[in-house]
Amino acid sequence: MALTWLKKQVQDLKDQHLYNNILTIESAIGPEIKINGKKLLNFCSNNYLGLANNPEMKKAATLAIKKYGIGPAAVRTIAGTTVLHKELEAELAKFKKAEAVITFQSGFSANIAVIPALVTEGDLIFSDELNHASIIDGCRLSKAEVIRYAHINPKDLEVKLKAADPKVKKLVITDGVFSMDGDIAPLDEIYKVSSKYGAMLMVDDAHGEGVLGESGRGIVDHFNLHGKVDVEVGTMSKAFGVVGGMAAGRTEIIEWLSQRGRPFLFSSAMTIPDVAACIAAVKILSKSGGLVKQLWKNADYLRASLKKAGFNTGTSITPIIPLMLGDSKLAQDFSHELFNEGLFAKAIVYPTVAQGKARIRIMNSAGHTKEQLDKAIKIFTKVGKKLKVI
Numbered sequence: 022m023a024l025t026w027l028k029k030q031v032q033d034l035k036d037q038h039l040y041n042n043i044l045t046i047e048s049a050i051g052p053e054i055k056i057n058g059k060k061l062l063n064f065c066s067n068n069y070l071g072l073a074n075n076p077e078m079k080k081a082a083t084l085a086i087k088k089y090g091i092g093p094a095a096v097r098t099i100a101g102t103t104v105l106h107k108e109l110e111a112e113l114a115k116f117k118k119a120e121a122v123i124t125f126q127s128g129f130s131a132n133i134a135v136i137p138a139l140v141t142e143g144d145l146i147f148s149d150e151l152n153h154a155s156i157i158d159g160c161r162l163s164k165a166e167v168i169r170y171a172h173i174n175p176k177d178l179e180v181k182l183k184a185a186d187p188k189v190k191k192l193v194i195t196d197g198v199f200s201m202d203g204d205i206a207p208l209d210e211i212y213k214v215s216s217k218y219g220a221m222l223m224v225d226d227a228h229g230e231g232v233l234g235e236s237g238r239g240i241v242d243h244f245n246l247h248g249k250v251d252v253e254v255g256t257m258s259k260a261f262g263v264v265g266g267m268a269a270g271r272t273e274i275i276e277w278l279s280q281r282g283r284p285f286l287f288s289s290a291m292t293i294p295d296v297a298a299c300i301a302a303v304k305i306l307s308k309s310g311g312l313v314k315q316l317w318k319n320a321d322y323l324r325a326s327l328k329k330a331g332f333n334t335g336t337s338i339t340p341i342i343p344l345m346l347g348d349s350k351l352a353q354d355f356s357h358e359l360f361n362e363g364l365f366a367k368a369i370v371y372p373t374v375a376q377g378k379a380r381i382r383i384m385n386s387a388g389h390t391k392e393q394l395d396k397a398i399k400i401f402t403k404v405g406k407k408l409k410v411i
């Protein structure tokens with residue numbers, strides 16, 4: 022069959038400047054990376070703490086491979102649970118001061134596991150309108166009815182909870198740090214409203230893990246809501262510098278997920294090197310908050326400098342800093358110009374953000390030096406002026 026309809030769809034994306042040009046990285050992930058043989062300042066990776074190429078973690082992964090091999094060769098519930106998986110879950114629970122933790126292959130898998138395990142047809146989900154795609158997919162799989170509330174707006178959430186049938190089971194879901202804007206959900210207020218109406222509360226802290234709270238313990242720690250949020254989904258694919266997902270929270274929920282979280286039952290366990298590297302990451306964070314402090318220092322400096330230069334950084338208050346541009350062609354041109362000047366930061370366009378809200382998204386890292394930040398500010402300013410953004 023001639024797939025002309027698909028060719029046309031791809032061409033449409035290109036015509037509308039919405040086509041994702043996928044670049045290939047030829048070096049380790051760090052403050053500098055190599056693409057097409059060119060060395061670039063990297064402001065694009067979710068490598069908040071610079072752990073993606075950390076020597077202690079690499080050593081832990083190598084030693085674990087020597088002892089246990091590579092793949093688990095099974096799902097967790099059949100033969101895929103090693104002592105390392107149990108150790109990681111125990112260490113994470115201690116670190117996050119949670120009753121219990123269960124790990125998944127990724128944050129995406131965690132959302133697909135948790136949401137359908139907690140609610141089903143006839144139940145209600147209250148979801149922030151800007152929640153991550155994996156939450157949206159988890160909601161769809163659950164078959165529960167989804168009621169969207171206005172972004173980070175506990176008042177609108179309350180109006181919607183109040184209007185719902187008090188007898189129906191309810192789950193409130195919010196991102197912790199929103200990945201495209203860098204703003205933070207007011208989890209304390211969301212908790213108050215959720216508990217008032219007897220709703221369960223779930224937060225997806227993918228961008229808060231290793232970033233918010235004491236030594237990066239996450240958003241629940243940031244708001245001191247230990248024992249109050251029913252389930253906190255997280256990822257080890259961002260600040261932890263590896264790949265993996267988790268759910269932390271009430272023992273009853275974590276136990277239930279080990280029985281009915283479908284990616285836990287039907288997709289193979291995290292690999293040995295991933296698990297070992299994650300254990301090492303938790304140890305690094307538990308020992309010192311230094312990397313987290315450096316990350317925030319870098320981010321606050323960069324954000325203030327970009328604002329001073331005249332850029333609109335939206336509602337960012339975290340290490341995620343968008344440069345709001347609006348038009349997707351402008352955003353793609355901006356990214357190309359940055360690349361030519363030796364800086365890697367990608368344009369984010371529809372459908373990752375709404376139409377007309379295209380932007381450059383800058384990701385900070387504790388690994389950036391002051392010299393690298395100053396060089397970046399010069400490049401952003403030069404391109405901003407050239408494209409008449411500032």
Ligand SMILES: *Cc1c(COP(=O)(O)O)cnc(C)c1O
Pocket residue numbers: 127128129130132153155156196200225226227228256257258259264265266
């Ligand atoms: C990145 C992200 C995920 C997915 O995490 P992975 O571990 O990369 O699968 C889930 N939720 C949110 C809010 C994210 O930003």
